[in-house]
Amino acid sequence: MKSATALPRSLEIWLAHLLGYGTWIGCALIAAGLVMSSVDAASSRFILAGVGFFIALPVTRVAAMLAYFLSIGDKRFGAVAALVLAIICAGIFIGLEF
Amino acid sequence: MASGIFIVPILLLYGGVNLHAAIGASLISVIACSCGSAAPFLKERLTNIRLAIVLEVATTIGALTGVLLSGIIPNLYLFVLFAVILLASAWQMLMRRCDPLPELKKTNRWKALGSQYPDRTSGRDMPYEIDRLGMGMAFMYGAGLISALLGIGSGVLKIPAMDTALRLPIKVSSATSNFMIGVTAAASAAVYFARGDIAAMIAGPVALGSVVGAALGARILMRVSNEKLRILFVIVLVSLAVQMLLSAFGINLVQGGG
Numbered sequence: 001m002k003s004a005t006a007l008p009r010s011l012e013i014w015l016a017h018l019l020g021y022g023t024w025i026g027c028a029l030i031a032a033g034l035v036m037s038s039v040d041a042a043s044s045r046f047i048l049a050g051v052g053f054f055i056a057l058p059v060t061r062v063a064a065m066l067a068y069f070l071s072i073g074d075k076r077f078g079a080v081a082a083l084v085l086a087i088i089c090a091g092i093f094i095g096l097e098f
Numbered sequence: 099m100a101s102g103i104f105i106v107p108i109l110l111l112y113g114g115v116n117l118h119a120a121i122g123a124s125l126i127s128v129i130a131c132s133c134g135s136a137a138p139f140l141k142e143r144l145t146n147i148r149l150a151i152v153l154e155v156a157t158t159i160g161a162l163t164g165v166l167l168s169g170i171i172p173n174l175y176l177f178v179l180f181a182v183i184l185l186a187s188a189w190q191m192l193m194r195r196c197d198p199l200p201e202l203k204k205t206n207r208w209k210a211l212g213s214q215y216p217d218r219t220s221g222r223d224m225p226y227e228i229d230r231l232g233m234g235m236a237f238m239y240g241a242g243l244i245s246a247l248l249g250i251g252s253g254v255l256k257i258p259a260m261d262t263a264l265r266l267p268i269k270v271s272s273a274t275s276n277f278m279i280g281v282t283a284a285a286s287a288a289v290y291f292a293r294g295d296i297a298a299m300i301a302g303p304v305a306l307g308s309v310v311g312a313a314l315g316a317r318i319l320m321r322v323s324n325e326k327l328r329i330l331f332v333i334v335l336v337s338l339a340v341q342m343l344l345s346a347f348g349i350n351l352v353q354g355g356g
Contacts, residue, residue, distance in 0.1 A: 011147065012140045019280075020137035026130060027309055030302040047302035054129050054305060055287045058280035061133075065151060076210075077148055084154045088285045091162040095289030 121249030122296035127308040132280035139273035160242025161285040177346030184339035233263040246286035
């Protein structure tokens with residue numbers, strides 16, 4: 001079994017940027033919606049988009065990890081990341097059905 | 099300590115928001131705070147990414163179980179469960195956490211999940227290994243379930259899982275748990291969102307407020323002594339637990355705005 005003492009720094013930095021900038025974008029969408037709410041009735045769409053964006057952000061993070069593990073040929077952890085994505089997708093499907 | 103546990107009781111007791119809208123709003127806040135605070139932990143190499151993705155299998159399955167149960171369990175039980183979780187968190191706050199002694203065995207089944215973290219006091223990279231993954235996964239399943247049912251980050255179950263079962267160093271455990279909370283909450287929030295159960299006009303502002311609040315809070319908290327902070331948290335947690343129990347049986351000390 002391969003001993004994975006430390007991942008290359010690139011993945012950690014990449015994920016840090018993804019989550020950090022993602023938080024800014026999500027907050028900016030919600031803030032824009034709130035600012036516009038006094039003048040524009042369609043502003044709630046911005047807030048809805050911000051909320052949807054926040055839900056998608058961690059899921060994108062898992063997809064980024066899947067892509068990374070596959071790119072370095074780590075099939076075991078790639079499979080685990082794929083499984084987490086599959087559970088989330090299955091959840092939406094099951095949740096809508098029941 | 100995550101802020102998520104305070105959002106649902108505050109929205110319910112003081113905001114006049116109904117239970118399911120409060121849970122939805124809290125989940126979005128939990129995701130936003132997890133994403134917003136992940137970067138420094140990742141850059142400092144405290145987050146164990148491989149361990150996180152393995153444990154996320156258990157937390158996301160737990161979250162889906164929670165979503166399915168949320169439609170069946172009556173609100174009364176959810177209020178009582180919330181009060182129990184608040185009291186357990188207060189109890190945990192009183193107990194001191196200590197780093198488990200590093201125990202590097204010759205044969206460890208989960209060697210691929212071990213890693214190392216930079217230790218500030220010694221200035222060296224400290225290696226650590228993962229112990230009792232099965233027990234850790236079981237706790238994480240429970241954490242995901244509670245998270246989806248109550249809209250919280252479930253630190254109360256993640257701390258024993260990571261400290262006692264997996265024997266992780268505290269800093270690694272805090273960073274990894276924070277990293278995982280986002281995906282766990284997203285698994286249930288995605289279902290609630292797809293069903294149209296999340297009130298964006300409540301969830302959006304609450305999420306924005308908690309990201310800003312977390313950033314400001316971290317700066318203020320650095321100036322307050324840990325001991326005072328712990329006592330304050332315990333008092334707030336216990337008083338919220340009492341109010342949740344009372345409102346479970348229809349007694350409202352504070353009249354909500356809505």
